[in-house]
Amino acid sequence: MTATYQSVDVPFEYRHTCWFCGEPYFESFAFLPSPNYDHQKLPVLLPSCQECYGICKGVKASDLELLRDKVKEQLHRKYQKHLQIGVNWTKEELEQSEFEGKALEGFRESAWKMFEIAKARVNYQGWPLTVDGLPVAALSTSFHVQFDGITYTSLSHAVEQLAKSYNIPQEYLEEVVEVVGRDRLPYAIRFAKTTYGYSLAERTASIDSLKALLAEEAALALPETSKAKGVDVNLGDIVELILHRTMIPPHATQWVLKQGIKSLNQLAEQEDAFFEHFGADSELTAFTYFTAMQIYLEHRELDPEWAEQQDPNRQWFDKL
Numbered sequence: 423m424t425a426t427y428q429s430v431d432v433p434f435e436y437r438h439t440c441w442f443c444g445e446p447y448f449e450s451f452a453f454l455p456s457p458n459y460d461h462q463k464l465p466v467l468l469p470s471c472q473e474c475y476g477i478c479k480g481v482k483a484s485d486l487e488l489l490r491d492k493v494k495e496q497l498h499r500k501y502q503k504h505l506q507i508g509v510n511w512t513k514e515e516l517e518q519s520e521f522e523g524k525a526l527e528g529f530r531e532s533a534w535k536m537f538e539i540a541k542a543r544v545n546y547q548g549w550p551l552t553v554d555g556l557p558v559a560a561l562s563t564s565f566h567v568q569f570d571g572i573t574y575t576s577l578s579h580a581v582e583q584l585a586k587s588y589n590i591p592q593e594y595l596e597e598v599v600e601v602v603g604r605d606r607l608p609y610a611i612r613f614a615k616t617t618y619g620y621s622l623a624e625r626t627a628s629i630d631s632l633k634a635l636l637a638e639e640a641a642l643a644l645p646e647t648s649k650a651k652g653v654d655v656n657l658g659d660i661v662e663l664i665l666h667r668t669m670i671p672p673h674a675t676q677w678v679l680k681q682g683i684k685s686l687n688q689l690a691e692q693e694d695a696f697f698e699h700f701g702a703d704s705e706l707t708a709f710t711y712f713t714a715m716q717i718y719l720e721h722r723e724l725d726p727e728w729a730e731q732q733d734p735n736r737q738w739f740d741k742l
């Protein structure tokens with residue numbers, strides 16, 4: 423008897439697992455490309471959970487990569503609210519920090535779990551697809567974009583979802599991304615989020631000022647090609663201090679020292695790198711840390727005597 427389908431190999435540790443999202447196995451989806459450009463005869467059986475199985479049934483895709491991305495996009499759409507918890511959470515935590523009731527604790531816990539489950543599912547990578555040890559297809563993730571720890575299938579997918587999450591008009595965010603460049607999504611989001619008003623006139627004004635800002639930035643960046651040399655300091659050797667009622671966190675100070683940053687200007691140049699580094703934990707942390715470093719470096723610049731004689735971390739800055 424001839425086979426009527428191809429079963430993908432399932433490594434032992436992935437038995438009973440959905441290839442798309444990692445949830446428990448429900449049924450295998452028989453995938454045949456549509457349109458079927460390569461005239462593939464036998465469908466490929468892909469282990470799926472109930473939800474992904476349902477999504478697959480409603481989706482047309484000309485190859486496995488496209489199918490995978492379409493499933494992910496639908497999961498994103500369906501769990502938009504859950505994924506948003508991660509975006510709003512720190513804000514909420516801040517707003518409600520004085521309410522420590524049991525009920526709220528419970529809500530927080532379950533909300534956070536929902537977020538983590540949704541995040542794990544959309545980020546899930548599956549395992550390499552083979553049939554009898556031979557690769558079925560080369561599945562690439564080169565168009566995937568990560569933002570705040572969440573994977574999107576493409577830049578336009580990320581923009582679409584993030585516009586919803588941050589309540590930014592999608593066309594406006596698209597425009598900002600186009601101006602700043604596709605590799606600077608965090609910058610684009612920060613800019614678009616802090617834009618005042620989204621009327622056509624306001625947007626045009628914002629885009630104009632963004633262009634001016636970038637031109638200025640490019641002009642500033644040109645002459646200074648030699649990168650400052652930094653120092654590696656143990657966290658325990660960095661003193662936490664309070665300036666202008668702001669805690670100056672040793673983690674951020676450590677990073678700044680490592681990059682060889684000792685002026686506000688240098689910090690501004692490294693803004694993207696800073697947010698990329700600390701934004702991995704949470705965006706609020708990154709913002710708080712960045713503001714703290716601005717305060718710290720500004721204080722050092724405005725009061726050089728303090729910087730030279732009293733700053734408890736002066737010995738490290740002196741090495742820069």
Ligand SMILES: [Zn+2]
Nearest residue numbers: 440443471474
């Ligand atoms: Zn699934």
